[in-house]
Amino acid sequence: MDVHVRDLRYFLAVARELSFTRAAETLYISQPALSKQIRALERQLRVSLFARESTGARLSRAGSELVPFAERMVAEWEAAKAALARASDSTLVLGMHTSPGRRVLPEVRARLVAACPDAVLELRQVAWADRTAGLAERATDAAFVWLPLPQPPYRWVTIAREPRLVAMATGHPLAGRESVALADLLDEPFLALPASAGPLRDYWLALEERGTNPVQVAAEINDTEETYEAVASGIGLCLLAAGNAPIFARGDVIMLPVRDLSPAELVLAWHERHCPPLLETFVGLCADVVDRRTKTEPT
Amino acid sequence: MDVHVRDLRYFLAVARELSFTRAAETLYISQPALSKQIRALERQLRVSLFARESTGARLSRAGSELVPFAERMVAEWEAAKAALARASDSTLVLGMHTSPGRRVLPEVRARLVAACPDAVLELRQVAWADRTAGLAERATDAAFVWLPLPQPPYRWVTIAREPRLVAMATGHPLAGRESVALADLLDEPFLALPASAGPLRDYWLALEERGTNPVQVAAEINDTEETYEAVASGIGLCLLAAGNAPIFARGDVIMLPVRDLSPAELVLAWHERHCPPLLETFVGLCADVVDRRTKTEPT
DNA sequence: TCCTTGATATAACCGCCGGTTATGGATGTG
DNA sequence: CACATCCATAACCGGCGGTTATATCAAGGA
Structure with missing residues (x-):
């Protein structure tokens, strides 16, 4: 036929x-x-x-x-x-686990269309199990992800550096504190990213900072909703970045700073072997926006 | 790609x-x-x-x-x-062993384009071994062939009915005659169509008219040139239709009527299961032209 | 005359494509 | 919570799209 x-x-x-x-x-x-x-x-x-x-x-x-x-x-x-x-030259596919938030994307997008009128951003939500948010399989040109990330194949610019909080159900014994130390959490059950997230899972379990202390994984989590439910119902605690706190501020969960944890770093990452012109300008714009912001509101 | x-x-x-x-x-x-x-x-x-x-x-x-x-x-x-x-509807593929000659094709073609301006005739020379000139394999819509042809699958209209001549080298003992009888030829070596031509081969050997007398096949022939050469060099005799005599009239071959052989019949044949409209009109025109001709020059 | 040359067709073979059914996982819904 | 829906994956299978080797045939040259 x-x-x-x-x-x-x-x-x-x-x-x-x-x-x-x-x-x-x-x-x-x-x-x-x-x-x-x-x-x-x-x-x-x-x-x-x-x-x-x-x-x-x-x-x-x-x-x-x-x-x-x-x-x-x-x-x-x-x-x-x-x-x-031509279309693919002027299209940027962005991967992200949750929306990067922090008002960064709208501003960068506005600046981008000003610079390249026919540029188009294609946003792609990606499962938490995929640590590189599509970069590894070349499904995305760039991705908003949390460090750590292996340096050799990937490069990045920092979008935000934020303290790590711990989220717990309102009824939790620690819920009354102003803040906690990691030592307070060592025996608590934690929620963890899927195993395929690898080092990223370890990072949000603070595995390195725990030293030899083992971590008890209560459940695996695959998106924000699941996480909120699990925390609120007392299944386990969960670390999260301060910038994501608003997503959880819904009454059944309280979040406390963890004093002795280094801040987490949200980056825009891309594959060093794949950096088309449009990506280059996009990265530049991101860095620019973030830079201006850190000046106006220094921490 | x-x-x-x-x-x-x-x-x-x-x-x-x-x-x-x-x-x-x-x-x-x-x-x-x-x-x-x-x-x-x-x-x-x-x-x-x-x-x-x-x-x-x-x-x-x-x-x-x-x-x-x-x-x-x-x-x-x-x-x-x-x-x-559309093109295939207005195209007629004609198979033929040698050109049908007899001035029939040019005239019918002229009449056809007058009747169907966008009609096109596609002529296809076909090997003598293919007795139906492409009809059997559906490679042609119609074909100029000599009878006999099996009636069930094929239908036809007569184009010409012509006495059969015998062609021989100028040096042949019979070459001086005005005409010959089949009896004069019974012991002569003959040229034959390829075996795959089947009944047609038999027909041009006059096998039926020979009765029980066997025929001696000197060689197989596949086109006019080959045939002329074989006859001229004395390899064997060959029957042919009177209408094809001009092709052989080149000095080294003489042709004599065979008194007691029925005339051969050249027909335009087609497959009864395949008769598109254009073929119908073409057949009609052929019959018409032939009909008019037999009236003006009755034998 | 024979051999070579160059054209297309045929045959046997093989990996991958384009379909199938069966099944699983994610998502929205009564 | 069960269920239906939608897309993805797996295993399987016949046929397509390529290969090399070979046949056939027409044309041309020593």
Whole structure:
């Protein structure tokens, strides 16, 4: 019923060369393959496209009718590929676990369209299990993720540096404190990211700071809603960045600073081997916005 | 590199339905097959065309760019198929062993273009080994052939009925006669059509009229040139229709009537199961031209 | 005359594509 | 909480799109 555009290219090559052998050479395929494909095309269309003779091939009536259509279709496909390439050059696919928030994305986006009017940002929510938010599989051009991230394949600019809080149900014994130390939490059950998150999971369990003390993982969490429910129902505690506190401020959960934990770092990351021009300007704009912000409101 | 138009149709279906499942239903394929094909298309183009969500699919930037191109290509292919169908409706492929000659083809062709201005005759020379001149393999719509022909699958109109002559080298003992009888030829070596010609081979050996007398086949012949050479060099004799005599009148061969052989019949034949409108009018015109001719020059 | 050359067709083979069914996981809903 | 819906994945299978090797045939040259 339908045709492979490749077969149309084959057909046009034979129509141009009027020779299967030479056409096969220009197409870099073997002559039998070309003959077979053309025969299949003829069988499919129920018409003969060429009159084979010992001297070569001649176009039949149907063949000459087909030529202009085939040319238009091949040209259209070339145009389509070019258009897609252009579109992909001016499109940035951004991965993120939760929205980066912090009012950074709207501002950068506004600046970006001012700089490149035909630029388009495509946002993609990605599962917490995917630590690189699509960078690893090349599904995204850049991603808002929390450190740590392996340095060699990835590069990044800092978006925010925020203290780590611990979230717990309002009824928790520690809930009355002003703040806590990590030592207060060592025996508490914790919520953890999926195992596939690797070092990131360890980071939000403060595994390094715990030293030899083991951590008790109460459950795995895959999105904010799940996390809120698990914390509120007392299943376990959970570390989170101060900037994400508003998402949890819903009454059943209270959050306390953990005094002796280093702040967490939210970055815009990308793959060092994949840095198209638009990404470059986007990164520049992000750095710029963040920079101006840290000046106006220094911590 | 190139695309199958089918995949573009698949893509358009998903773009229209914004759902893989529903699109698969409208396409009468399974949903996994559709998903796989779209993924393959995305991999090939190195862009993602849809954003999959639990609620269904949304077009990505690249996807919306592709839509108009895909629509144009699909439409173009539909148009091409329609054009080919129209062309094949107004094209008649004629098979023939040697040109039918007798001034019939030019006249019928002239009348045909007068009746159907966009009609086109496509002539196809075909090997003598193919007794039906392409009718059997459906390679031709009609063919100029000599009887006999099996009646059930084929039908025909008579183009010419001509006495059979025998051709021999000028040096042959019989060459001085005014005419010969079959009895004079019984011991002579004859040239024969290839075995695959079947009953037609027998006919031009006058096998039936020979009765029990065996025929001595000197060689097989595949075209006029070969035949002329074989006759002229004395390899064997050969029967031929009077109308084809001019082709052999070149000095080294003489032709004599065979008194007691029935005349041969040249017909325009076609397959009874394949008789498109244009063929019908062509047959009518042929019959008409022949009819008028037999009236003006009765034998 | 024979051999070579160059054209297309045929055959046997093989990996991958394009379909199938079965199944699982995520999401919204009564 | 069960259920329906939607998309993804897996395993499987026939056929397509390529390969090399070979046949056939027409044309041309020593």
